[in-house]
Amino acid sequence: MTQTISQSVQAHWQELRGRTYDLLDVLVDADLNARLPFPESQNVLYQFYCMLGTQESWPPVLLEGRMRGWACSLKPASVGEALPIERVRRAMEAGDVRLRAAFEQAEWLHVFENGNTPLAGYYRLVEHESHHHGQLINLIYANDLPIPASWADSWALTRDGE
Secondary structure, three states: OOOOHHHHHHHHHHHHHHHHHHHHHHOOHHHHHOOOOOOOOOOHHHHHHHHHHHHHHOHHHHHHOOOOOOOOOOOOOOOOOOOOHHHHHHHHHHHHHHHHHHHHHOOOOOOOOOOOOHHHHHHHHHHHHHHHHHHHHHHHHHOOOOOOHHHHHHOOOOOOOO
16 A cells, blocks of 8 residues: 555654653653753753644644744643643643644645745754754763663664663
C-alpha cells in the first residue's frame, strides 16, 4: 500500500513526538527544573515549552506559508510550586490534535508566494523538535536523568557500563 504525503507526515510526527512523550513518561515533576551548570542554561521545562509553542504556532506555516506570531498555551506554575509533567503532556496532546487538523488540510506540495511549501514547513518543524531533543540529551546526561528506551535506540544513547 502506498502512503500519501499526508499519511507519511502524520506517521512521522507521531513517531517523533512519541519519543517526546516517552521522555515525559520517565521524568518526575522536579526534573523539569534541571539545567546545565552555567547561568545561561535553560531548564528541561523550557525545552518542552519551546517545542509546544512552536507546534501551536505552526499551522499557519503549513496552511499559509508564514507564521502569524509565536505563543505557547502552557502557563507556569504558581510561585513555589512545581509544574506537573501531566500538565505539559496534556498541553502537548491538545497541540497534537490541532496540528493533525492542519496536516489534514495542508496541500503538501503547494508553492506559496514566498516559494515555500507546507512540506518544507514541516521539515522545519521537525528540525526544531529534533534540536530540542538534542538539548534534552545534554540535560539528561548532565543531570543523570533517565534515558527512555526509544531515545537510547533512536539517538544511540548509553551510560558508561551499559
